[in-house]
Amino acid sequence: MKPSKNIVLIDSSRPIDRDHLLPLGRLRDLPEQIKRAHTVVVTKCPSEMDAADMFLWEQRLKMPAGVEVQFTTLKYADPLPVFPQEADKRYIYSKFAFLLTSIANPRHLRYHLLSFYKISSSLEFRDHHNFSNRDAGKIKRWALKDNKALIMTTEKDAQRLSALVQLPDEVKSRMFYLPVEVAPIGKAGSKL
Missing domain, CATH: 3.40.50 (Rossmann fold)
Structure with missing residues (x-):
């Protein structure tokens, strides 16, 4: 069975370029495998995150054209x-x-x-x-x-x-x- 859409979640406090594979870190796959994603969701962002911060994240991820990068925060x-x-x-x-x-x-x-x-x-x-x-x-x-x-x-x-x-x-x-x-x-x- 092949997924129709690959969605990758990244905790904003654990960027993949600063994380490690399990069991040393939280990554379940090699960081370069993120390129297979159709959508990347950066989770648990500060609620005051602005457009400049989002742009920096997009630059850091170096995703191919057409890949959506979205951001979420936690509301209590x-x-x-x-x-x-x-x-x-x-x-x-x-x-x-x-x-x-x-x-x-x-x-x-x-x-x-x-x-x-x-x-x-x-x-x-x-x-x-x-x-x-x-x-x-x-x-x-x-x-x-x-x-x-x-x-x-x-x-x-x-x-x-x-x-x-x-x-x-x-x-x-x-x-x-x-x-x-x-x-x-x-x-x-x-x-x-």
């Missing part, structure tokens, strides 16, 4: 509770946040949160981690270090964390996640 919505029944929304207005994640690269989320909170502690699990009873104890001990800080996580992690019914209400009440969506930027954004 307002925090939502992981445990709606126990949630105390006053924590959203705290000055301090704990960051709880199990994603490959929490850097973009951290950067966004720093606009609103001082991140006083982070607890990171491996990507796609399935939270267990043992993890609930670890999260509880970690969270109780500062009972005034908001606990922020990702939308993806919130789904798995919501199964940890053994977390105490005092931890559940502070646990929120940020809904995220991908938004196109630039001239080609409407085609995505």
Whole structure:
């Protein structure tokens, strides 16, 4: 089976000319194979990316004529509770946040949160981690270090964390996640 269209996604924080093949990096193919792409999408770009930055990316990629290069950013919505029944929304207005994640690269989320909170502690699990009873104890001990800080996580992690019914209400009440969506930027954004 041959694909009708090859689309390559590149994380803006990991340009292919500065990345390596797995397992040392995140590349699944040789960098020169990008020439087979019909469309390249540079993801997780800063929302304030301008035409000059996009032009520099296009020059850096050296794509043949006719290959579309598009750009996307992450848009975060307002925090939502992981445990709606126990949630105390006053924590959203705290000055301090704990960051709880199990994603490959929490850097973009951290950067966004720093606009609103001082991140006083982070607890990171491996990507796609399935939270267990043992993890609930670890999260509880970690969270109780500062009972005034908001606990922020990702939308993806919130789904798995919501199964940890053994977390105490005092931890559940502070646990929120940020809904995220991908938004196109630039001239080609409407085609995505």
